[in-house]
Amino acid sequence: MSSAAVWGPSAAPYHREGQHLSITVVGSIAFDAVKTPFGERERMLGGAAVHFALAASFFERVRVVGPVGDDFAEPELAVLEEHAIDTDDIERVPGGKTFFWRGEYGWDLNTRETLDTQLNVFEHFEPKLSPESRASEVLFLANIQPDLQRRVREQCPQARFVAMDSMNLWIETARDSLLQTIAGVDCLILNDAELRELTAKPNLVQAAREIFSWGPPGPAAIAAKQGEYGAALLTPDGFFGLPAFPLEAVVDPTGAGDSFAGGFVGYLAARREELDAAGGELPGDLLRRAMAYGTALASFNVEEFGTERVARLTAEEIFARVGELSEMTRFSDVRVPLRR
């Protein structure tokens, strides 16, 4: 897998906090009510930006942009701040209620039904980034309405690496806007079914080729999330596939995709020296390692409800799991004499 041209020139000096480059994420901050075959929770901290931020916070300082209501209080803030996540750009809407999602998963956790979605403070959300968040060199646009994603993107002219997620709702109801947003990012992170729906192509290879044909500008790398099967990375001339980490018990898949994105983007940001050395390219080997870290973070996410597992995760656990993933995917290529 060769490199993909992405990592733009630095608008130097880096905006760093201490030793760390900051990552800005915009997306939902939510209360989730979730029922799975293994139990249920009536109200837990959730939302794409939260799951992303917790996962990415192991690698770099993360700034969360998004609205919350009066019901978002100290205990929720504490989870983020304990992980040194910057909450200055979390907008408190007086009299508002935090975004709420209720869902239920089927027995093998491969299907889920949304029982209730209350946009609440998201209905009139207009992202306003602080100078610090605008100065981030790495940006993740979690799954929100694509106009909003673009307005955040435009506020971050210094961003050198921008990744995004989306969902079937926007593919179906805001396709033109979504395509504009996609044209402004370096990496698209979507479920494989969404990639097929977005492109009307029956398989990943064709779907990725279609998306690359829309540019430039546009993504130079596509990460296809495949749920329990793992994830694949497609670049204009390369493919990398990685199975999900095998777990005896998947308790709650909510947020797995955002934790994947957090590990993936976080790892890339943490290897900025490698990005700089590659001179405007995204090295294929770096992307693969980022996939492994994303996969590891996603696997921890699903081991318990909501943010519970990732919130108490340690560096050693992450390293150990990436090491296991590496072991579980390795094979030697010993030929045998074939008969013809």
Added chain:
Amino acid sequence: MSSAAVWGPSAAPYHREGQHLSITVVGSIAFDAVKTPFGERERMLGGAAVHFALAASFFERVRVVGPVGDDFAEPELAVLEEHAIDTDDIERVPGGKTFFWRGEYGWDLNTRETLDTQLNVFEHFEPKLSPESRASEVLFLANIQPDLQRRVREQCPQARFVAMDSMNLWIETARDSLLQTIAGVDCLILNDAELRELTAKPNLVQAAREIFSWGPPGPAAIAAKQGEYGAALLTPDGFFGLPAFPLEAVVDPTGAGDSFAGGFVGYLAARREELDAAGGELPGDLLRRAMAYGTALASFNVEEFGTERVARLTAEEIFARVGELSEMTRFSDVRVPLRR
């Protein structure tokens, strides 16, 4: 991944044909009518035993056991014999008609509908193996009624490695018999959905643990076929995951699972010296390489209709694809300093 105890003692001397150990396969020999988004065929050579035999024939001599009708004639036989497949145990049923299957695939080829199944000569099939087929040390029980699978197994007391496939029909209608058959094999090769259905467990890790708990005797390795996502190998203490080879165009998935089994079992049989050296164990590294060869053969199978692609495949193409698979799954594990 450590070894799994499977490869039994040799009933020496090996039954070899020339330089090659023979593999016996029992299963359907069929005419298939298939419609996919890329075209259709009204009548083509198919059946699990045929797809398996063509794939495995690159590695060892294969003996096919199964019934055909008067309509199975020289052109069909020729495809097998050109690949040095032994057809002596193909039973011609006078006045009978060959097994027939008609199916249609959905746009992304992940769903298929069976439109017609005519058992024909299979309805009263009673496998009778020749002394040569009985003497095979490697046996594959393709997807047929589990009583029949067992009757073949019992005729091959010298078999040192036995693998099997099955399907949802037998899980639902002949479960007790199927469990008895499973207890007599070394390796179970099933779709992941079938593994879940068989065990009523929601994920692969739990499903495999359940199956291992039924033994001994029973399988020491389980290959879970995951369609477009690839395949996973589970042993009592190990896991290996391999993505499918990414293809721009999947034309016809029919027989992919049997081609996978043919590459997998064929590679193992061809490495009999390695099996012997392991002293009654199935080395994990050997199983992984077998998975890669199975994955490569399956990927060729789906590139064209029926047996068309595998029938003209070359050793160099197989080696090249396994090499590409190895490249597409490799990643280095470079750590970054984490923040906590």
